[in-house]
Amino acid sequence: MNTFGKQLRELRRARKLTVNQLAVYSGVSSATISRIENGHRGIPKPATIKKLADTLKIPYEELMARAGHIKSFQEEIREAPESYQSIYAIYQTAVARGAEHLPLFDSKKWQHFTKEDIESVSKYFDFIAAEAKKRSPDSSSSF
Known part of the structure; x- marks a missing residue:
């Protein structure tokens, strides 16, 4: 068979x-x-x-x-460049936390962003991540 x-x-x-x-x-x-x-x-x-x-x-x-x-899809991801694997890992984390519906994952929302817009988003994300890390009971883990 x-x-x-x-x-x-x-x-x-x-x-x-x-x-x-x-x-x-x-x-x-x-x-x-x-x-x-x-x-x-x-x-x-x-x-x-x-x-x-x-x-x-x-x-x-x-x-x-x-x-x-x-x-x-898993084969495609395994063979994808490391940057795509990282994006997929981020998405999997979002799904695990029930956040896949957020506009962050809507590619249409990113179409008109300038480089400066993306830098602003990055800085704000870093700030939010640092605040979350402070609140986390396991603050020894790194990003």
């Missing part, structure tokens, strides 16, 4: 669907699903993956990555 077929079977079973149910809900024939799961068919085309992803309620991009059509 190929890796994608095994993953597809696990996803289907996790959602408590039979092959026939997945076929009916997705519009992909049960024979095709069975052949994929058993490794008797290669990686499905993106259109088939889209139908399966929608039915399995999994992001299309994730299933495309599992199939090997595209790189996963």
